Amino acid sequence: MPNTTDINRRQNHRQNRRQFLKGTGTAAMAGAVGAGVSLSGIPTPAVAKEMPYLVDGRYDFDTVYSRIGTDCTKWDRQIQLFGPIKVGMGIADLDFRAAPCIGEAMRERLEHENWGYLNSTLGYTELKEGIVAWNQERHGVSVDPDTIEIATGVHPGLIAAIRTFSPPASRVLLMTPTYNGFYSDLTRTQTLPNESKMIFENGRYHVDWDDLEARMTPDTHTMLLCNPQNPTGNVWSEEDLLRIGELALRHDVVVLADEIHADFVRKGHYTPFASLPDRDIVNNSLTFKAITKTFSLPASKNAYWFSTNPVYLERVKVNHRADINTLGVVANTAAYQHGQDWVDQLLVYIDGNHSFVERYLKENLPEVGYTRAQGTFLSWLHFGEIMDEVGVVERSAASRNSDRPMTETQVFEAWLAGTCGVQLNEGMDYGPGGERCMRMNIGTSRKLIELALDNIREAVRSV
Ligand SMILES: Cc1ncc(COP(=O)(O)O)c(C=O)c1O
Structure with a gap:
């Protein structure tokens, strides 16, 4: 439990940040209407002048922002x-170009030039608050902050989970075509792919239900479920997810739901696995997420995983270590707090x-x-x-x-x-x-x- 000093310190910190932001475009965006932004969310001309990254009152996604020479992939x-x-x-x-609130927050932190260890209790508090609020407000899913494990990426979390449930030489279930990075997670855990090829019909991919169940063999203990699915763009319906979850439960396969692309779905069209209306199915899963795709922050090394199953949580934690970098926490926290617009x-x-x-x-x-x-x-x-x-x-x-x-x-x-x-x-x-x-x-x-x-x-x- 945070004590009064902790809370005061946090409030002071927030106030300092707000002070720093005062007079900048970010403060105007964060302060919304009161700070000179019209009811439609579009800044008034006076405010827009202070916001060079806006074009006609909107963020500028049209101007090409060259990344050449930044050693990017x-x-x-x-x-x-x-x-x-x-x-x-x-x-x-x-x-x-990243959301302005991210650069502002990082510049503020750069003013203090010490990069010693970040304390995970203090350093993650606002980050976790942001994660909880984001999931609730954007996706209607309640995540208990005590069940959230911060990670340096979705991959390290997935690797820890596979290592926990799937011994070397056992199989991990995938529905293909699927995210290519999963194969590298299998290499690192010395496990083998068990590939259920989806049915491609009328331009859409569907689960091959008979094949999927047949592949839930005694040596298959985990399934990597990608929702929304990279690369096909499929967003799985509640019905599909429940059916996958029921099969997995029946055949002792733990569902590892990778939902890193969740923000790129129109509101109301994505069903988080953790929100399914069946407790046993949800308890047989872990969810892996980040907003690094959403804000183009993947090299800030910041993600998280959670589960409603305390036994799964404790078991996976044993295989997971995340040493987070300060600027990554600052950037991601700022995105959660001020990046909605x-x-x-x-x-x-x-x-x-x-x-x-x-x-x-x-x-x-x-x-x-x-x-x-x-x-x-x-x-x-x-x-x-x-x-x-x-x-x-x-x-x-x-x-x-x-x-x-x-x-x-x-x-x-x-x-x-x-x-x-x-x-x-x-x-x-x-x-x-x-x-x-x-x-x-x-x-x-x-x-x-x-x-x-x-x-x-x-x-x-x-x-
Ligand atoms: C489905 C999926 N999962 C995970 C990742 C990588 O996540 P991270 O960079 O957080 O390890 C990607 C990146 O492309 C992805 O598309």
């Missing part, structure tokens, strides 16, 4: 791998990006199979015969004995990058079902999406 690494990339549309982070505007923009891609492909590249994602900021593109025409089968076979063997979709990735300067993520990396697909990250300015699609169209036409 999405651009710099691809240039290193493929040469002069014009558009990096790969790894799942956002290209946008930025995210609300971001979601409208991303929704517009989905519409743009949908329209563009329909009008200009109908031979690329596409279904608008229900969630995430990802597009999953089916290139089908285009890949065959490029010769991916032959080229992949020819590479087999070289020092750089390539899968068919890796061949296509390299071909696209070389032919038109666009880097997409290769489909086979996401497991069975990804053989003729590529993943395109649309968390970027619309101009870049248009450039990427124009270039892809030209490359495809040249085949």
Whole structure:
């Protein structure tokens, strides 16, 4: 229990922060209406003048914010791998300039130049308050702060959980195509994938229920459930989740629900696994989350996991260690506290990006199979015969004995990058079902999406 001194200290700290923010754009945003922001949420012209990051009273997601030269994976690494990339549309982070509240909070903390150990009791208090409020307000799920474990990422939490329940050489259930990073978690826990390929029908992926249940074998103790699902963009319904949960409970499989993309779903369309109306099913799960995707903060190394099952919590904690960095806590706490408005505007923009891609492909590249994602900021593109025409089968076979063997979709990735300067993520990396697909990250300015699609169209036409 915090004592009065703790509470005073925290309140002082908040006051200091507010003082610091006074007169800046962030304070105006945080203070909303009273600080000169109109009822519609759009700042009045006087306030807008002090907010250079706003265009016409809105956050500016349209202006391209170059990341080249920051050693980032999405651009710099691809240039290193493929040469002069014009558009990096790969790894799942956002290209946008971060929400102003994040920079403000980090600059404030930089004023004090000591980076000693952060105390997890004191240092996580506001962060956890933010996590609880965010889940409640945006997703309608109540998370008990005492059940939250702070992590340096979703991966370290997942690895700890797999290690807890799935001994080396046992199997971990996946529904494919699924997030490629899960495979690296299996490598680190010396476990094996048990892949239930989803059924692809009328442009949508569905669970293959018979196959899923058949794979809940005695040597399968955990299931990695991705919701919303990367890369397909599926958002699982309550009915689907209950059915998965019932099967898992019946066959002693612990559900590890990775919900890192949860914010990228229209309000009311996402069902958190922890909110399912069946206590036993929820108690048979752990949830892994972060707002690092939402605010483009993944390198700030900040995530969390929780469970309503105290036994699971204690068991996984034994295998989990998180040494959090100060600026990561500052950045993520600021995002939880002051980032709502930025995210609300971001979601409208991303929704517009989905519409743009949908329209563009329909009008200009109908031979690329596409279904608008229900969630995430990802597009999953089916290139089908285009890949065959490029010769991916032959080229992949020819590479087999070289020092750089390539899968068919890796061949296509390299071909696209070389032919038109666009880097997409290769489909086979996401497991069975990804053989003729590529993943395109649309968390970027619309101009870049248009450039990427124009270039892809030209490359495809040249085949
Ligand atoms: C579904 C999913 N889970 C986890 C991660 C990585 O999470 P973190 O960076 O917090 O380890 C990603 C990143 O792309 C993801 O898409």
